[in-house]
Every structure is written in C-alpha cells, then in structure tokens.
Amino acid sequence: MREKLKHAYQTERLVLAPVTIDDTPDMFAYASNPENAYYVFETNKTLEDTKDIIQKIFIGNGLGKYGIFLNEKLIGTIYFLNLDDRNKSAELSYVLNEKFEGHGYATEAAIKLRDIFFTELEGERLYARHTFDNLKSMNLMARIGMKIEGTLRKSYCFHGRQVDLAIWSVTRDDL
Structure with a gap:
C-alpha cells in the first residue's frame, strides 16, 4: 500500500503535502493552543517541541x-496510522487549526484521503476513533461516510484517565 502514495495531492481549495521544518511556526500556532491540542496531543510549549514533532513524525x-x-x-495535518497491507486497512x-474551522477544510481533506485510500491504495476499510465528547470529530466522520461500529471500552488514556472511544469506519462497499 505505502509504495502507491504520492508526494502531494490537490483538492479544490487545499494542497495535501509533506510537512517540513519551515512549517514549524504555522504548526506551533495551533499545537501550542491547549484547546486546539486537547483531543489530539500534548500542547507544545516551545517552537523546539514543534520542530521535534515535525522531525520525528512527519520527516522521519x-x-x-x-x-x-x-x-x-x-x-x-491529516494522515494514515496503522497502515495494514495484509488486511487492507x-x-x-x-x-x-481552530481558526480555520467551519469552512469545510477538514472534511475536504478527509474526503481526499479517504478517496486515495480506496482508489490508489486499494484499501478495504478506513477507520477512525474519537472520545465521546469530541463532537467535531464525530460529525466529520459522519460527513465522510463513516458509520459507527461501536465502543472501545476504557481503551485510551486521556488526560490521565481511561476513557471509552467511539470507533467509526467506511468500507469499499459503502462507497
């Protein structure tokens, strides 16, 4: 699957492309905001924190x-985790960045990556998870055609406590 991924993709209004060290200030703008980072990662305290994340996750x-x-x-950012060639999932x-919410950008990017997954990567099942209080993620998953599968009980350590996650998916047959 991985070898079929392209370097960059275009949507109607966006470009999905690799993150570089030059993007550190833009990423820090939202990664340092506790409300923006709340559901996804630990708040970045310094530009150096953000630079390290870019190096480790996006470049390395x-x-x-x-x-x-x-x-x-x-x-x-948007990406595939747990790419599984054997199970095609x-x-x-x-x-x-919360300053750009409400314009459909996350949905547009997610639809593009969903379509890449099923067409170029020939995947069978794309899934996503969210905490039950993360309504923005829940709504995005529904907008891109995912269906709720169920609950992963006490499966995620979230801000020091074990919480349930909702798991959603879309399969090739759904589209």
Missing part, C-alpha cells in the same frame, strides 16, 4: 502523513 516517518495547506499556509487521523 512521513509516508502517508500530510500537511493541510491553504494558500501555502499549514492549517492542519488504515486509521485516519487529523487536526485542524
């Missing part, structure tokens, strides 16, 4: 991991 292991760019500005993960 960047295949299938994209920045969401609007007019050459990084406004979020992957998990979708994303974060968007």
